[in-house]
Amino acid sequence: MPIDTIPKLFKATCDKYGERKIAIRHKKFGIWQPYTWKYFWEQSKYFSLGLMSLGYEKGDRLTIVGDNEPEWYYAMFAAICRGGIPTGAYQDSLAEEIKFVINQSGSMFIVVEDQEQVDKMLDIREQIPQVKRIIFWDTKGLRFYDDPLLINFVDVVEMGKAYEKTHPDLFEKLIEESSPEDPVYLTYSSGTTGVPKGILHCSRSAMASSEAWDLPDPSGEKDDFFSAFPLAYGAEFIYMIPAFLKGGSTVNFPEEPETIEQNMREIGPSKGGAVPRVLENFVSFVQVKISDATFLKRLTYNSLMPIGYRVAKMKLNNQKVNPFWKAMYGIAYFFVFRPIRDWIGYTGLRVLMIGGASMAAEVFDFFVAMGIDSRMIYGMIECAPTAVHQKGDIDYETSGVPSPGCDIRISDNGEILTRGPMRMLCYYNNPEATAKLIDDQSWVHTSDAGFLTDKGHVVCIDRLADLITLKDGTGFSPSYIENKLKFSPFIRDAIITGDDKDFVGALISIDFPNLGKWAETHRIAYTTFVDLSQKKEVYSLIKKDILNINRKLPDRQRIIKFALLHKELDADDAELTRTRKLRRKEVSKRYVDMIEALYSGSREYIAEAKVKYRDGKVATITTAVQLASVEDK
Amino acid sequence: MNMANATKINNIPILKLADISLSFGGVNALSDVSFEVQKGEILSIIGPNGAGKTCILNCINQFYHPQNGYVEFNGQNISRLPSYKIAKLGISRTFQNIELFNGLTVQDNLMSGRHFFMTGGFWGSFLGGMYFGKSHHEEIAQRKKVEEIIDFLEIESIRKQVVGTIPYGLRKRVELGRALALEPKLLLMDEPMAGMNTEEKEDMARFILDIHEERVNTIVLIEHDMGVVMDISHRVVVLDFGRKIADGTPDEVKSSPEVIKAYLGT
Numbered sequence A: 001m002p003i004d005t006i007p008k009l010f011k012a013t014c015d016k017y018g019e020r021k022i023a024i025r026h027k028k029f030g031i032w033q034p035y036t037w038k039y040f041w042e043q044s045k046y047f048s049l050g051l052m053s054l055g056y057e058k059g060d061r062l063t064i065v066g067d068n069e070p071e072w073y074y075a076m077f078a079a080i081c082r083g084g085i086p087t088g089a090y091q092d093s094l095a096e097e098i099k100f101v102i103n104q105s106g107s108m109f110i111v112v113e114d115q116e117q118v119d120k121m122l123d124i125r126e127q128i129p130q131v132k133r134i135i136f137w138d139t140k141g142l143r144f145y146d147d148p149l150l151i152n153f154v155d156v157v158e159m160g161k162a163y164e165k166t167h168p169d170l171f172e173k174l175i176e177e178s179s180p181e182d183p184v185y186l187t188y189s190s191g192t193t194g195v196p197k198g199i200l201h202c203s204r205s206a207m208a209s210s211e212a213w214d215l216p217d218p219s220g221e222k223d224d225f226f227s228a229f230p231l232a233y234g235a236e237f238i239y240m241i242p243a244f245l246k247g248g249s250t251v252n253f254p255e256e257p258e259t260i261e262q263n264m265r266e267i268g269p270s271k272g273g274a275v276p277r278v279l280e281n282f283v284s285f286v287q288v289k290i291s292d293a294t295f296l297k298r299l300t301y302n303s304l305m306p307i308g309y310r311v312a313k314m315k316l317n318n319q320k321v322n323p324f325w326k327a328m329y330g331i332a333y334f335f336v337f338r339p340i341r342d343w344i345g346y347t348g349l350r351v352l353m354i355g356g357a358s359m360a361a362e363v364f365d366f367f368v369a370m371g372i373d374s375r376m377i378y379g380m381i382e383c384a385p386t387a388v389h390q391k392g393d394i395d396y397e398t399s400g401v402p403s404p405g406c407d408i409r410i411s412d413n414g415e416i417l418t419r420g421p422m423r424m425l426c427y428y429n430n431p432e433a434t435a436k437l438i439d440d441q442s443w444v445h446t447s448d449a450g451f452l453t454d455k456g457h458v459v460c461i462d463r464l465a466d467l468i469t470l471k472d473g474t475g476f477s478p479s480y481i482e483n484k485l486k487f488s489p490f491i492r493d494a495i496i497t498g499d500d501k502d503f504v505g506a507l508i509s510i511d512f513p514n515l516g517k518w519a520e521t522h523r524i525a526y527t528t529f530v531d532l533s534q535k536k537e538v539y540s541l542i543k544k545d546i547l548n549i550n551r552k553l554p555d556r557q558r559i560i561k562f563a564l565l566h567k568e569l570d571a572d573d574a575e576l577t578r579t580r581k582l583r584r585k586e587v588s589k590r591y592v593d594m595i596e597a598l599y600s601g602s603r604e605y606i607a608e609a610k611v612k613y614r615d616g617k618v619a620t621i622t623t624a625v626q627l628a629s630v631e632d633k
Numbered sequence B: 001m002n003m004a005n006a007t008k009i010n011n012i013p014i015l016k017l018a019d020i021s022l023s024f025g026g027v028n029a030l031s032d033v034s035f036e037v038q039k040g041e042i043l044s045i046i047g048p049n050g051a052g053k054t055c056i057l058n059c060i061n062q063f064y065h066p067q068n069g070y071v072e073f074n075g076q077n078i079s080r081l082p083s084y085k086i087a088k089l090g091i092s093r094t095f096q097n098i099e100l101f102n103g104l105t106v107q108d109n110l111m112s113g114r115h116f117f118m119t120g121g122f123w124g125s126f127l128g129g130m131y132f133g134k135s136h137h138e139e140i141a142q143r144k145k146v147e148e149i150i151d152f153l154e155i156e157s158i159r160k161q162v163v164g165t166i167p168y169g170l171r172k173r174v175e176l177g178r179a180l181a182l183e184p185k186l187l188l189m190d191e192p193m194a195g196m197n198t199e200e201k202e203d204m205a206r207f208i209l210d211i212h213e214e215r216v217n218t219i220v221l222i223e224h225d226m227g228v229v230m231d232i233s234h235r236v237v238v239l240d241f242g243r244k245i246a247d248g249t250p251d252e253v254k255s256s257p258e259v260i261k262a263y264l265g266t
Helices: A006-017 A037-053 A070-082 A095-105 A115-123 A153-166 A170-177 A203-214 A234-247 A257-267 A276-292 A295-316 A323-343 A361-369 A431-437 A478-486 A512-521 A529-533 A536-551 A584-590 A592-600 B053-060 B083-089 B106-113 B121-129 B133-153 B168-181 B198-214 B226-232 B250-254 B257-264
Strands: A022-028 A031-036 A061-065 A085-089 A109-112 A133-136 A150-152 A183-188 A198-202 A224-226 A250-253 A271-274 A351-354 A373-380 A383-388 A407-410 A415-419 A444-452 A458-463 A491-497 A504-510 A559-564 A604-612 A618-629 B013-024 B027-038 B042-046 B068-073 B091-094 B186-190 B218-222 B235-240 B243-248
Touching (some): A006 A037, A006 A070, A006 A170, A006 A234, A031 A037, A037 A070, A037 A153, A037 A170, A061 A095, A070 A085, A095 A115, A095 A183, A115 A133, A133 A153, A150 A153, A183 A203, A183 A234, A198 A234, A203 A234, A224 A257, A224 A271, A234 A271, A271 A276, A276 A295, A276 A361, A276 A512, A295 A323, A383 A444, A407 A444, A458 A478, A478 A536, A491 A584, A504 A536, A504 A592, A512 A529, A512 A536, A536 A618, A584 A592, A592 A618, B013 B053, B013 B218, B027 B218, B027 B235, B042 B053, B042 B226, B053 B218, B091 B168, B106 B133, B121 B133, B133 B168, B133 B198, B168 B186, B168 B198, B198 B226, B226 B250, B243 B250
Parallel strands (some): A022 A250, A109 A133, A133 A150, A224 A250, A271 A351, A351 A373, A504 A559, B042 B218
Antiparallel strands (some): A022 A031, A183 A198, A373 A383, A407 A415, A415 A444, A444 A458, A559 A618, A604 A618, B013 B027, B013 B068, B235 B243
């Protein structure tokens, strides 16, 4: 029997390792608790049978809401092996947002983590009438809830054990019946452009995605994965999970969301992916810590870092590193790179896959200098990865060559089109959107503007719709400049403007912790975010950063005017997605007046911002935002 | 809405205060205060500043020995017993101004709450410290209990931090954890929400309800935030100038003219 589906792969791996090997580690009570493949198998199997005894059928959807914990995996595999479709909602979403996922997917069963989520579900129960059962796995505070909808995770497992007695071998038979085109996972797009769409993946597409992702460095028995991405976000499923099953690796779950960094340091995962955002934060973090460090430490860092950059350059250019530089690098590694890698939990990391957005070259360089084999990966969750950096063919300005089995074509209007086995099935219950994405020759229209280099590498410039054209016809990518800005430790977010205008402008959101520290050391008194952001000294500091960046930009793309925003951009205000991508449309709508003011020549703009708190309350704050010009003198 | 769950409150008094009077020199801190705490209830003590609320708690665990009256716990007269024996009987407490060991880590502070469960003695503990013998096993068993409390109170991320370096709201939680480490039958809490913001208060209220559900059946707490008091307690005792002026369900107390007078003046 060929192993061509995720359920079959799951069974094969569990059979192979049984009690011999650890499949899952979860930190609990301060200790990494190991669970074998056999345990993993049994939990998933009996939970699945338990669901069936409650009336869970083939093709039914199951919504899971909770932190990354083993139960998430058990529930997910239980549903997949039954032929059902698991989907996730972000645990910090408002009840409204979760309701959307439940109703769009038509889930009849919901698996949630704890009381917090149970309360959310009970609040909206009238609006999710199709839901038959709500299953929870953390019982704290739920003892006296007597709602008939609720049921404990372990009780469902027990029901599954009883159900097996009357239905022996049912679970195994269902796994054998699974076919590669059966849907296995539903994830919702982040909604950068409107209402989220349900991306439906099948065994075939997820396994192909994972294979391409894993190709640069195949996973094996000794590999440790670390589960830190929200599981509702598709990346972990389509990249990591099939590779984890195939390699018989181990996946590690953090104790709590607050302990992710500590836990990751303890594990030191050997394989991993990251979004540029996180890596950018690491780099700013390191820079700030170094500027705070003692003289000797600063000296060590500043004198040894160039060695790292130099060797990184040689490696990227495929030059042989001669013994002298090797020795120098060894010293630098011992004193600087290893400790830094340890701090961010990257000691054991062999390959770092970076995807999800474009990233500044400086950040990429930094990680290569640390001795981490970094690769860019390109693709939308609907069809990913379209392109990957292969060994010895790394050029951080591109996203590498098309993945095996994947075709890439650039359409006449500059859009990247792609076709390959990793393509999803369809958008769930949304044929119009599917038709828009996939044409009749099964090309996926990515909506990304890009081109192919001479070496066959793919370069994604930006979202097609996001490209900005100045009045004189100069077109450019705002996120390219934004990424450059964000490399400054003092800038957290930036919005580049200039569509149909005379010049390029920028709205910048400061990095409050880093800039706060800077203000303290420079004896600048401030009270709040708003106050700090409007300080004269802060403006001149940021201006210096902009001037630096301007020097590296073509003449017409240089930033002429800028303003520092009086608030942080926030996912709760719909300015960023939950994965912290800029929602350009929302943001340019929200700040339209300020942007107009930027181009009107006035020096100040009175901002009235609505702030939405987590509990849904709305407040208004009024601030005078300074509009400054950057003059290159 | 009252959120205290409807556990069975059987009319068995676990704690009985009878005619407690306490004075410091010429100042009468408490005069003839009597009330009972039933098994399974959350009882709040409220009252204006200086009404004698903390004195009541101090009399219960015999920090102060009242001049008059007696305190009964589970039918046993505990007046005049030293405080450590009271703790051993199953009454633990938290303080208004956090009394933790500032130089120890969170987990060590909680371990100190397990002191009573250690039987090894000096030499046994010494060997235990060297990873030998019975005390070593004991240490592991106690540590496990402490970890359960850490999990319960969601303080995993600060487990190894020194208490002096963690924020105020979390210290309150750690102190509560130490009180829980004693596995008490009765928990006394002195202003668990003082100085907290709304979100921290909500969390703390949630923890109190969870504790009541899963760990300690009977809780006596002093609190100033009326919203919280009315939400989570089964019964409220009101003090004013050292005298009890009301005792009843939150609704009864709210409408009592005496209470309104004490709080609003005449």
